[in-house]
Amino acid sequence: SxxxxxxxxxxxxxxxxxxxxxxxxxxxxxxxxxxxxxxxxxxxxxxxxxxxxxxxxxxxxxxxxxxxxxxxxxxxxxxxxxxxxxxxxxxxxxxxxxxxxxxxxxxxxxxxxxxxxxxxxxxxxxxxxxxxxxxxxxxxxxxxxxxxxxxxxxxxxxxxxxxxxxxxxxxxxxxxxxxxxxxxxxxxxxxxxxxxxxxxxxxxRDFEWLSDDRPTTIKYQELCRGDMIVEESKKSLLYCRYAKGRDIPLPIYKEEVHNVDPHVAIFYDVISDAEADHIIRHAFPGMFRGLVGNSTLRQSSDQRISKVGWLFDNVDTLIKKLSARIGDVTGLNTVYTPVRSPVEAMQVVNYGIGGQYEPHLDFYEDPEMLKNVNPSLQDTGDRISTFLFYLSRVHLGGATVFPKLNVRVPPVKNGAAFWYNARPNGEHDKRTLHAGCPVVLGEKWVANKWIRERGQEFYRPCPLDKEAIDG
Ligand SMILES: O=C(O)CCC(=O)C(=O)O
Ligand SMILES: [Fe+2]
Incomplete structure (x- = not known):
């Protein structure tokens, strides 16, 4: 059931x-x-x-x-x-x-x-x-x-x-x-x-941890338990900064960069307890099992153990306010519109016992999938970036990890992960393969805001240098 x-x-x-x-x-x-x-x-x-x-x-x-x-x-x-x-x-x-x-x-x-x-x-x-x-x-x-x-x-x-x-x-x-x-x-x-x-x-012998897992699965597990080594050369490029927000719960919020190219970061304190509760309460009645697959076959699988629901900006004023806030902190165009919307509605996710989302890419690639969307997203291109609010406290497990980048973003309540799925020149970036780790103790609720390609031309302009990175 x-x-x-x-x-x-x-x-x-x-x-x-x-x-x-x-x-x-x-x-x-x-x-x-x-x-x-x-x-x-x-x-x-x-x-x-x-x-x-x-x-x-x-x-x-x-x-x-x-x-x-x-x-x-x-x-x-x-x-x-x-x-x-x-x-x-x-x-x-x-x-x-x-x-x-x-x-x-x-x-x-x-x-x-x-x-x-x-x-x-x-x-x-x-x-x-x-x-x-x-x-x-x-x-x-x-x-x-x-x-x-x-x-x-x-x-x-x-x-x-x-x-x-x-x-x-x-x-x-x-x-x-x-x-x-x-x-x-x-x-x-x-x-x-x-x-x-x-x-x-x-x-x-010590046989308990013998397994037949593939190296990619082993890497996923290592990152999930935080058992990885970040090279000093990479660490020296990382930074964090404080920025002034407009209507953020606090007048100031913090951004911590976990990877430079592609850009992966976490923002702290970008949503309040009351706002997070509002999202959970309003999404819950309409939630169903999260699916995986392509345009011909969408099905439930152990790859994704969660239930999802959608909240729309034109129905809920708080969602509209949060979309604007995401625009403020990312610098992208996040105003939801009935046609050619630069952003999707908010997808709310609740994981179950040991709930996870195995390594995957957020963009669709499959042109059929891009056609098969609701009217507001027709001709809006693919998902160039992901903004992911952490709405609840997870005591163990539940990090968001990037196996190809050796990056682990902790699921800190009221924070949000943010990354680009496409290079500045518009190409899909397969290095952004990522996963939601199994939840062990506590409860994990997240809310995804996917930002589309169309409508960002003046906010994340296509660089003259094809190889340019975000900075
Ligand atoms: O829950 C997470 O940490 C990641 C979720 C995710 O990648 C997704 O919903 O596409
Ligand atoms: Fe994802």
Missing amino acids: DTFTSLSSIKQLFYKEGLTVKTIEEMLNSQQLESNPFMKSLHESLRENQQLKDEDLEVHLHHPTSTFLLIKGWYLARKNLQSLIDVNALETKIGLALPDLDDYTGSATAIIRIQKTHRISTDHMRIGLVNGKQGRPIDDENDMVVMATQAMALRCPGLALKWLDGIKKKSLSVVKLKIEIMEKIHEKLGCSGDAEEIERCVKQ
Whole structure:
């Protein structure tokens, strides 16, 4: 049901828990079904949630193992309810789609992704300890099997073996899975002998982080956990500056340049808490799963785990004001117009458990995609730059990274990332490949403003020197 793809949907599950339980009880009673056994097990599985006070709730949901277990609890409840009541009718009544199998496996995959990206050991993840923050422990052996299976799917046999090691009940399927995992690992480590000898050899080595990832994926993960080295020669070119704003929340704001060519920067304090909240509140009702692909095939995929919504300048005066502010700080033309608009409307994004947007380019390239746009964007060219507000506090993960530039922009609340996707001479700049890293702790909301080619002729003029850079 795509619950796991945004924290806002996950929160709905939590907030509507009382209503959902009550509605289930009513539906069971009206069918004269003996509701006791089911309700008892439901209350049992939700007990942990119900002990939480409202204030703790948010904190709780900002933790991946707790989120995983919340989704799992409701996935199982939905599954068990299917033979008792009309689940679709229940979902209509509560105005919420309950998690299904895809949500359960999707959130297990998220746990593995978080582990491999941030090197969080299985021993820690199992007890719910992530970077010193305590969440609920994952102590059900069925979950451990699912984790091992998803770890294999994510090319991490080392993590798969670690998860499987926590299982005491060795069923036939577990034994089979273990053989598959051991084959992958001993291939990599070159251990030989009979099964026991191989196991001994493997266990003597540090095998947890063995993976089959491609170098580009490894680079992405390194940047996400901030584990990279910036050369001194490059560092010496970087700078930051204070500038006077017009209607910025503070009279002054700061720009920090993270890369000179192409220009990548972060602006601090360019939106207020109240403005960020306004965006989140207004975008939420109309959000849907973010898609990837080209003009012939747009689909949902693990490449992009988030929900998105759009806010328009001609409907919301705050959005209009923010567009003008983006113009002030970037020097570009950002006045939204009904035809030939130099900017797009604002795209608001909320990530889910382990939510990410894998390395991609923001421009379309595909001419069909450029034709296939809403009327205001006909004949406006491609996306020459991106302005990305960070609207919420992310405690771990969620940086915006540029693998080809070795650049990591931290998602600082009320700040904004800004970069050019095209060279001053108009060519697409593939060095701007970038990604939104998996969110580990906290909640990530961003708002994108894409600036189009048309309408910038006097603001970012085409240079006489074809090789010129921004400066
Ligand atoms: O969330 C991020 O940090 C990056 C988002 C992004 O690149 C996009 O939405 O196109
Ligand atoms: Fe992007």
